[in-house]
Amino acid sequence: xxxxxxxxxxxxxxxxxxxxxxxxxxxxxxxxxxxxxxxxxxxxxxxxxxxxxxxxxxxxxxxxxxxxxxxxxxxxxxxxxxxxxxxxxxxxxxxxxxxxxxxxxxxxxxxxxxxxxxxxxxxxxxxxxxxxxxxxxxxxxxxxxxxxxxxxxxxxxxxxxxxxxxxxxxxxxxxxxxxxxxxxxxxxxxxxxxxxxxxxxxxxxxxxxxxxxxxxxxxxxxxxxxxxxxxxxxxxxxxxxxxxxxxxxxxxxxxxxxxxxxxxxxxxxxxxxxxxxxxxxxxxxxxxxxxxxxxxxxxxxxxxxxxxxxxxxxxxxxxxxxxxxxxxxxxxxxxxxxxxxxxxxxxxxxxxxxxxxxxxxxxxxxxxxxxxxxxxxxxxxxxxxxxxxxxxxxxxxxxxxxxxxxxxxxxxxxxxxxxxxxxxxxxxxxxxxxxxxxxxxxxxxxxxxxxxxxxxxxxx
Amino acid sequence: xxxxxxxxxxxxxxxxxxxxxxxxxxxxxxxxxxxxxxxxxxxxxxxxxxxxxxxxxxxxxxxxxxxxxxxxxxxxxxxxxxxxxxxxxxxxxxxxxxxxxxxxxxxxxxxxxxxxxxxxxxxxxxxxxxxxxxxxxxxxxxxxxxxxxxxxxxxxxxxxxxxxxxxxxxxxxxxxxxxxxxxxxxxxxxxxxxxxxxxxxxxxxxxxxxxxxxxxxxxxxxxxxxxxxxxxxxxxxxxxxxxxxxxxxxxxxxxxxxxxxxxxxxxxxxxxxxxxxxxxxxxxxxxxxxxxxxxxxxxxxxxxxxxxxxxxxxxxxxxxxxxxxxxxxxxxxxxxxxxxxxxxxxxxxxxxxxxxxxxxxxxxxxxxxxxxxxxxxxxxxxxxxxxxxxxxxxxxxxxxxxxxxxxxxxxxxxxxxxxxxxxxxxxxxxxxxxxxxxxxxxxxxxxxxxxxxxxxxxxx
Numbered sequence: 001x002x003x004x005x006x007x008x009x010x011x012x013x014x015x016x017x018x019x020x021x022x023x024x025x026x027x028x029x030x031x032x033x034x035x036x037x038x039x040x041x042x043x044x045x046x047x048x049x050x051x052x053x054x055x056x057x058x059x060x061x062x063x064x065x066x067x068x069x070x071x072x073x074x075x076x077x078x079x080x081x082x083x084x085x086x087x088x089x090x091x092x093x094x095x096x097x098x099x100x101x102x103x104x105x106x107x108x109x110x111x112x113x114x115x116x117x118x119x120x121x122x123x124x125x126x127x128x129x130x131x132x133x134x135x136x137x138x139x140x141x142x143x144x145x146x147x148x149x150x151x152x153x154x155x156x157x158x159x160x161x162x163x164x165x166x167x168x169x170x171x172x173x174x175x176x177x178x179x180x181x182x183x184x185x186x187x188x189x190x191x192x193x194x195x196x197x198x199x200x201x202x203x204x205x206x207x208x209x210x211x212x213x214x215x216x217x218x219x220x221x222x223x224x225x226x227x228x229x230x231x232x233x234x235x236x237x238x239x240x241x242x243x244x245x246x247x248x249x250x251x252x253x254x255x256x257x258x259x260x261x262x263x264x265x266x267x268x269x270x271x272x273x274x275x276x277x278x279x280x281x282x283x284x285x286x287x288x289x290x291x292x293x294x295x296x297x298x299x300x301x302x303x304x305x306x307x308x309x310x311x312x313x314x315x316x317x318x319x320x321x322x323x324x325x326x327x328x329x330x331x332x333x334x335x336x337x338x339x340x341x342x343x344x345x346x347x348x349x350x351x352x353x354x355x356x357x358x359x360x361x362x363x364x365x366x367x368x369x370x371x372x373x374x375x376x377x378x379x380x381x382x383x384x385x386x387x388x389x390x391x392x393x394x395x396x397x398x399x400x401x402x403x404x405x406x407x408x409x410x411x412x413x414x415x416x417x418x419x420x421x422x423x424x425x426x427x428x429x430x431x432x433x434x435x436x437x438x439x440x441x442x443x444x445x446x447x448x449x450x451x452x453x454x455x456x457x458x459x460x
Numbered sequence: 461x462x463x464x465x466x467x468x469x470x471x472x473x474x475x476x477x478x479x480x481x482x483x484x485x486x487x488x489x490x491x492x493x494x495x496x497x498x499x500x501x502x503x504x505x506x507x508x509x510x511x512x513x514x515x516x517x518x519x520x521x522x523x524x525x526x527x528x529x530x531x532x533x534x535x536x537x538x539x540x541x542x543x544x545x546x547x548x549x550x551x552x553x554x555x556x557x558x559x560x561x562x563x564x565x566x567x568x569x570x571x572x573x574x575x576x577x578x579x580x581x582x583x584x585x586x587x588x589x590x591x592x593x594x595x596x597x598x599x600x601x602x603x604x605x606x607x608x609x610x611x612x613x614x615x616x617x618x619x620x621x622x623x624x625x626x627x628x629x630x631x632x633x634x635x636x637x638x639x640x641x642x643x644x645x646x647x648x649x650x651x652x653x654x655x656x657x658x659x660x661x662x663x664x665x666x667x668x669x670x671x672x673x674x675x676x677x678x679x680x681x682x683x684x685x686x687x688x689x690x691x692x693x694x695x696x697x698x699x700x701x702x703x704x705x706x707x708x709x710x711x712x713x714x715x716x717x718x719x720x721x722x723x724x725x726x727x728x729x730x731x732x733x734x735x736x737x738x739x740x741x742x743x744x745x746x747x748x749x750x751x752x753x754x755x756x757x758x759x760x761x762x763x764x765x766x767x768x769x770x771x772x773x774x775x776x777x778x779x780x781x782x783x784x785x786x787x788x789x790x791x792x793x794x795x796x797x798x799x800x801x802x803x804x805x806x807x808x809x810x811x812x813x814x815x816x817x818x819x820x821x822x823x824x825x826x827x828x829x830x831x832x833x834x835x836x837x838x839x840x841x842x843x844x845x846x847x848x849x850x851x852x853x854x855x856x857x858x859x860x861x862x863x864x865x866x867x868x869x870x871x872x873x874x875x876x877x878x879x880x881x882x883x884x885x886x887x888x889x890x891x892x893x894x895x896x897x898x899x900x901x902x903x904x905x906x907x908x909x910x911x912x913x914x915x916x917x918x919x920x
Contacts (some may be wrong), residue, residue, distance in 0.1 A: 001652075002648065002649055002650055002651050002652050002667065002668055003649050004647070004649050004651070004666070004667025004668060004690070005649035005650070005664060005666075005667045005668025006667075008665035008666055008667060008668065008669070008705075009665065009668070011662075012665070015649065077487055187464070188462065189462055189464050190462055190463075190464035190465070191462050191464070192461075192462055204465060204469075205468035205469060205472070206463055206464070206465075206468055207462065207463070207464025207465045207467070207815060208461060208462055208464060208469070209466025245468075301570050358745075447606060450512075
């Protein structure tokens with residue numbers, strides 16, 4: 001956005017947020033919900049009316065507790081802060097962003113106190129992205145991951161990680177990516193693949209799911225794993241029940257569950273031996289100069305390197321959750337006021353040194369790398385790790401039920417996994433809370449055990 | 461858009477159109493307008509309150525006459541028809557689009573009859589894009605253009621038009637285009653240049669004017685004249701009074717006036733000798749391989765070729781208005797019902813043969829080439845020619861006042877023209893109707909004389 005457009009956009013965002021808030025908190029809307037809640041429509045708690053009313057009631061009750069002034073101010077401040085973050089990151093100067101960060105966490109505190117919470121303030125934030133999840137459960141989950149993964153990372157750290165620069169012409173990357181998307185089951189009649197500044201997947205409406213991808217001439221895998229990630233999101237959206245579009249029954253249950261679908265296809269499918277037994281010959285044909293002398297195992301070895309780094313979005317599968325853990329801890333400190341914005345860069349560096357053994361030399365590769373806080377997304381990061389946790393459990397269960405999946409992948413067959421996910425996850429929309437959905441699908445409540453086991457087996 | 465998204469989008473467009481219509485026709489809104497109209501706020505008819513109320517009243521009164529059902533149906537049908545047009549064009553099969561065209565013109569008839577008109581139905585359509593303009597005046601204007609330009613085209617037709625394919629690397633095109641945009645006065649703090657599927661300029665808000673451009677590796681001029689055209693639109697938007705943003709005083713007066721700005725920079729500046737005396741040496745440096753052996757006059761000769769063709773958007777400056785004339789005549793026939801949609805392809809071919817001496821071999825290069833009718837834009841085409849007419853008059857007046865402009869251009873000086881336009885056109889917003897604005901700025905009412913004189917002098 002040009003500088004000149006920032007202020008007006010902030011005003012527009014505030015106005016829109018206010019209008020949406022007014023509509024979403026209209027007392028008449030609450031009365032109508034009550035009428036349905038008292039009716040026989042909700043007799044079956046797993047039926048669409050009961051599910052929709054339950055979820056809409058939850059959102060209505062939360063929204064009612066937040067004053068319009070706070071909604072507008074949060075929208076205005078985050079619109080301005082996002083631009084300040086862009087500028088601070090470009091110039092590599094955290095102090096430009098620091099006052100905005102203070103303001104954003106102050107607004108989040110106000111919001112948490114307005115909506116209330118049973119345990120800690122952070123519960124009120126997490127609840128917005130992962131209904132039913134608590135700080136306490138997240139803490140336990142991250143503690144387990146830290147104690148199991150840090151030693152694994154340390155054990156792998158010594159291995160050399162050669163970087164080989166090769167040329168992957170962009171038109172061939174686009175053709176290959178499109179072929180793979182179709183093979184995995186992305187429905188091109190109900191979606192598109194296009195080019196974007198950052199990879200994304202967004203659902204415009206039923207039958208219109210858009211993926212944006214970025215390609216890198218000298219790094220095939222970066223663009224390609226972006227595809228697999230976004231296709232995972234897209235298959236969820238395309239697997240939702242269209243007849244319920246626009247209501248919770250036709251919508252994803254939580255951010256963590258959405259992320260589980262993207263991470264499952266990205267990592268558990270896309271880094272598997274079977275997947276590449278099928279696709280690697282085609283990849284070698286498409287990029288003959290780059291890959292004809294690289295054997296399958298060498299290629300897989302490169303894909304599955306573990307190397308602690310500074311940047312979350314470039315992190316490998318094993319260290320990734322430790323990046324999330326650090327943000328989870330720091331944002332709790334910022335929300336509670338234990339950590340001041342001014343002290344964030346030092347705390348960030350210290351935490352990275354301690355957990356991953358690396359420390360950023362500047363703010364751009366440190367605490368300015370993610371846009372989330374600038375956009376007011378506090379309590380959002382843990383959903384990334386929840387996604388990994390759910391994904392490992394779901395994949396294990398699918399493998400038990402319709403596997404061995406690795407052999408199916410090697411035969412170019414992805415339908416059995418996709419249909420299992422459709423049956424056990426996608427079609428339910430928000431019928432069950434994420435934890436209940438995981439338990440119904442896998443037989444176990446959410447638990448990092450499957451993830452740790454999977455990572456240890458593949459990398460240990 | 462993927463096929464699967466079309467139906468939902470049509471429903472959304474209809475819903476939005478209905479909501480906007482409800483807001484824009486709310487009786488309370490009319491009452492508030494009446495209060496201001498009866499107050500001293502409107503004492504000065506050229507003051508902002510009077511101008512705003514006058515324009516908002518005009519829109520309100522028109523909108524009140526159109527039933528919500530018709531507004532919704534038009535939005536729904538044009539959303540579906542636009543997709544049908546894409547498909548029909550791709551397959552080169554007019555019959556796929558024919559029933560939609562019938563339906564769209566039937567809805568336009570309904571709208572015209574609902575809002576009423578003094579002369580012909582077509583008046584009601586034109587009024588929406590060029591307030592104050594009439595079918596009668598347009599007919600006279602086009603008759604004059606036809607009688608003067610057809611002989612000119614015939615005289616030029618015999619000249620050979622060699623096409624030379626050269627390579628213009630895209631990164632250098634983008635750099636050159638950006639440099640020229642800045643030189644002409646495009647404010648990059650209040651706007652951006654990006655890449656788009658089709659060239660466009662859109663104003664997101666005050667201080668955020670976006671241009672999208674498409675570049676062609678073997679055709680520098682196609683991308684470049686797209687830039688000049690869109691910069692003309694952008695300078696108008698950037699020259700509007702920001703303090704009046706969102707009201708008629710801060711908005712362009714008409715589509716014709718907007719087009720006058722784009723066509724002025726595209727043709728009267730961008731095809732001039734002075735412009736290229738300044739920029740051609742830089743162009744030769746940027747594209748040495750392609751242009752080092754081409755002298756300035758040779759380059760200008762290529763730029764200013766006249767060759768009757770089938771495609772409006774590829775047309776040269778002299779034949780362009782004849783393409784518009786044909787559409788003006790055909791859409792009047794379709795609106796009145798004299799011409800049936802089924803007969804359009806034949807009528808199109810016949811009219812092209814008669815006026816331009818060429819006839820399309822298929823529908824894609826014939827009556828399926830423009831999206832306008834599919835989008836319900838009936839009465840819109842003439843604003844393109846009004847833009848050319850106004851542009852020639854404005855340029856002549858500016859040249860008298862602050863010229864000789866060609867010499868200024870040769871010195872790389874575009875400010876005097878830009879400021880003259882800012883002073884006489886941009887800053888006024890919708891203060892004066894387009895015709896009055898032309899007359900105030902140039903001393904003459906809108907008249908094709910200046911355009912014919914200009915084209916005859918440069919091409920005759």
